[in-house]
Amino acid sequence: MSIPLALSTRQADSVVVLDFETTGLSPNLGDRTIEIGAVRLKNGQITDKFQSLMNPGIPISSFIESFTGISNEMLADAPSCKEVMNGFMNFLGETDVVAHNASFDRRFLESEMSLIQREYRGEFICSMLTARRVYQDAPNHRLGTLVAYKNISNEGVFHRALADAEMTALLWLGMLAEIKDEYGFDGISVELVRKLSRTPKKKVDKFLTKQSVKRE
């Protein structure tokens, strides 16, 4: 008999929630990271944070300056991507990562890792794919919309890495709590959420009900 997904060891409420600000959308086109923000969750509590600007060695566009509020002047005095990313990898270890539209942050993490000859061995989990299933009635699934939709506390700062990571962490914990309450899980594993985030929307209820029963 297989181990129920909900009970496997890596728990979804003990992860690092990550957000990057970058020079653009694609590391394959030369874009780099300019800020990292991360929140460590342990058993559903925020226990640590990591934040730093980083100098990508290339100027950022006026669009990105306006979009993030991060200026070329601010980055001129920032430590290098290499220095910051080495520090972050020491912070992260092999802990699983949650990010909003995780494929984006994963691409940038992998790109920056390759530049410093380091490797990340954990899993990426996407809060956006999860929200599309848990909050199917939301107007859309942008981070800012979901924060307003669920009345998540915030300081009105968006598109800065730590602020976005903190809001994503609260959104994440809120989704886990709603799943637990509605389906009677004691805990929710990373594996269960990863399967949920690939489940067709119309089958979400059936999937969670089945996993909940399996747990008994």
Next chain:
DNA sequence: TGCCAGGCCCTCTTTAGGGCCTT
């Protein structure tokens, strides 16, 4: 020369196209 992300997901689908998300 001109263009250039990429993965997911829905539908007027699967021999495809386009919107959503991230900066």
